[in-house]
Amino acid sequence: MSAPAGSPATTAPATPRLAAHRVSKWFGEVIAVNDCSLTVGPGVTGLLGLNGAGKTTLFKLLSGLIEPSQGRVLLQGKRLRREVGLFRRLGFCPESDALPEWLTGREFVALMLRLMGFGRDEVRRRTEQALHDLHLAEAGGRRLGGYSKGMRQKIKLAQALAHEPDIIFLDEPLNGMDPVSRREIIELVGRLGAQGRTVLVSSHILPEIEAMTRSIILIHHGKLLAEGDVTEIRDKIHDHPTIVALSSPEARRLASFLAGQELVVGVEIDEEGRVVARTDHAVDFYRELPGWLLENELPIEEMQTMDDTLQAVFDYLVGD
């Protein structure tokens, strides 16, 4: 779970891909997920959606907890629900606060490891490691019924990660956590992604997702609205040109130059004296900009993309 530096044994080899092929799920006449096809690869991916968008249903479909009404969810080409042994490769941290209250934290993690098939010594070692990594070693002997909300969240993470799964599902993982713990978990998630594990994080709190990853899956009204890197997705939203603010001691000259470029659809100077340019092709704009600045000897002190944020992308896509 915590990766000692330079330790190849902790890197997940041949990370399996999780894929959904034309997956739909309906309940009576309500279609919760409608014909979604996607692939989740190594690294951290955020699953976003408003309440009622189908996010939770899609999350549960991908994690094998529910069966699709149509389509398939595959883990390395195998159907997840039909081969329960594949759950050995998965770690799942549910959103629900429900825990077996009468067990101690240590007993809970140990039981989960037993059910993964580990022997006694390995169960003991992994349990202590998981509790230590999530700063629960001292509380490991206390009953789960006496845990605070933050501790409950951590013990859920501990049972999800103790067996070092290749694919990890985290449903609202930062619920109830204090700021220090949130930072620790965000760093942990980042480490897991850097190890090559596939981490799917479901959350409706965009800054949390943004702190963990730039790769997202956006679902709205049961349909897949966007999938991929936030910047690339942003670049494809032509109805809302990307806004880039540049601070320069030669603002007027810079503005005049940019106004003549094909990639730029609008230029103005804001109240703070910054040159604000709008472009429909942000990726191309970023690629060309250094060359323009050098060739024309246009100095800039600072550059900021005003709406290349997850919030902006979300608002543009869902708001439309």
Add this chain to the structure above:
Amino acid sequence: MPGPHVAGDRPLSTPLAAFWIGLFSFREMLRRRRLIALGLVMLLPVGVTLLWRLLDNEGLISPALWLANLGGVFYVHFLVALVALAVGLSAISEQVDEGTIIYYWTRPLERSAIYLGRLLAAQTVATVLLVGSLVLCFLVIVAGNGSAVTWNFLKLYFGNCVVVAVGALVYTAIFACAGTWLKRPMLPAVLWAFGWESVGTSPAPQRIKELTIVFHLRNLIRNTEEGSRSFPNLLEELKQALLHEEPVPEWRSALVLLIVLAVATVLGILLLRRKEIFR
């Protein structure tokens, strides 16, 4: 770094998984508050037996007859169904309602192993409660009354224990299945256990009574020597004589109970396999 004992993507073996789940479930069920209430109910026959020992100084009712009526009437007619209902109905449904079953469902476990583990734990709790209560009754019956401990009495006692245990297994399996199937199983379960099942102890035609569990349980106790003297058995013998009914052989009742146990268990497993939760 050592990995799990089970290599590759094979699920944990059903017996091993059922064992671990059963062990933890048993410990969990012992902690439930309802067990205190059940424990008190289990002391009721013990108290009544104590009262009989204190009041029946002249030995109007022999220990064997007392035991036969206690086992054949109070336990089989009432207590077995009550305990099995209290323990079995929530064996699976409680974890589904609480949402904690998700932790089993995200392990490499067949759902049959999950169901069997929980069911075996519930059946163990029910059996321990019922047989434990019978043990206490036995101790009260024989305390200071060593002459009551004859071979026939012991046969009757162990026969009662076995039948009560079988009843616990069968009823718990039925209620666990009902709890898995229905969203609100309590009312149908109570109506069945204390409504329909009472047909099995009524003067109804034997063909109808054979459709109840309690009939077959009582049939297993009936054929012991002292058991045949119990009041319900006397009524049954009278009815059979009047209606020219053939008594059902013990083996047939045992087979029926075994089949019901198997069917209820398999059905429960199939229902759990199809179950989905969305919490």
